[in-house]
Amino acid sequence: MTDPKIAQKDPYVMELDAGKYFWCACGHSANQPFCDGAHVREAPGIEPLEFELTEKKQVALCGCKQTGTPPFCDGTHTKLP
DSSP: OOOOOOSOSSOEEEEEOSEEEEEOSSSOOTTTTBOOSTHHHHSTTOOOEEEEESSOEEEEEOSSSOOSSTTBOOSGGGGOO
16 A cells, blocks of 8 residues: 655645535645545555535645544644654
């Protein structure tokens, strides 16, 4: 299995509508923080994470792909070299 690529060391803070989303777990998507299918060729074995919001909400989605609470940022990026 390939290790995820750090897309950015800060979270992606945004307001999302209620609905289903696919968070990029591999870090290779050109549509960060969402999956565009790049994992198929760039990071086989790392699948996107589906998550659902039941209402419009501001979120901080992990950009470093190292979070312990995927897809949400838990501050792990502050400990990266």
